[in-house]
Amino acid sequence: xxxxxxxxxxxxxxxxxxxxxxxxxxxxxxxxxxxxxxxxxxxxxxxxxxxxxxxxxxxxxxxxxxxxxxxxxxxxxxxxxxxxxxxxxxxxxxxxxxxxxxxxxxxxxxxxxxxxxxxxxxxxxxxxxxxxxxxxx
Numbered sequence: 001x002x003x004x005x006x007x008x009x010x011x012x013x014x015x016x017x018x019x020x021x022x023x024x025x026x027x028x029x030x031x032x033x034x035x036x037x038x039x040x041x042x043x044x045x046x047x048x049x050x051x052x053x054x055x056x057x058x059x060x061x062x063x064x065x066x067x068x069x070x071x072x073x074x075x076x077x078x079x080x081x082x083x084x085x086x087x088x089x090x091x092x093x094x095x096x097x098x099x100x101x102x103x104x105x106x107x108x109x110x111x112x113x114x115x116x117x118x119x120x121x122x123x124x125x126x127x128x129x130x131x132x133x134x135x136x137x
Contacts, residue, residue, distance in 0.1 A: 008071040011083040012064060018087055019060055022053040022094055045098070052097035052104065056090050059115070066118035073125030079118065086114040 026049055030036065033043040040050055063086055071079035089111040096103025 004076065005071070007076050007080040008068055008083075011067060011080055011087070015060065015064065015083070015087055018091065019057060022056050025094075025098070026050055026053045048101060049098050052094045055097075056094060059090075059111070062115060063118070066115060066122050070118045070121035070125060073129055074121040075125075078121060082114050082118050082121070086111055086118070089114060 029043075029046045029049040033046045035042040035046050041047060063083075067079055067083045067086075070082070089107045093104050093107035093111060096105075096107055
């Protein structure tokens with residue numbers, strides 16, 4: 001069983017590490033610009049870093065859910081490839097957003113496309129599962 005989900009688990013851990021990196025960037029920006037919690041406004045650079053981290057966190061549960069469903073019901077390798085690309089596009093999104101708000105757009109569209117792809121794979125996999133004839137063992 002583990003060999004059927006080991007790659008999905010690896011992408012999940014990489015995703016968690018990426019989220020931790022984004023959170024650390026917010027902490028560093030808070031220190032740099034002297035913005036104490038719970039404040040979320042201040043220096044424009046801090047606000048972009050904070051917003052980029054929040055946006056990535058908001059989509060993370062959707063990504064993880066679709067990654068696992070697509071990986072289990074469609075194909076682990078295809079889901080993992082999409083997952084790696086998604087994590088890369090979110091990193092580029094974060095980096096682009098921290099530099100300028102417009103820098104987030106390309107990676108944002110790419111990551112949205114990958115989520116739609118994972119959703120499609122998950123739906124195809126689930127549909128195939130429900131349409132398979134059930135054995136009576």
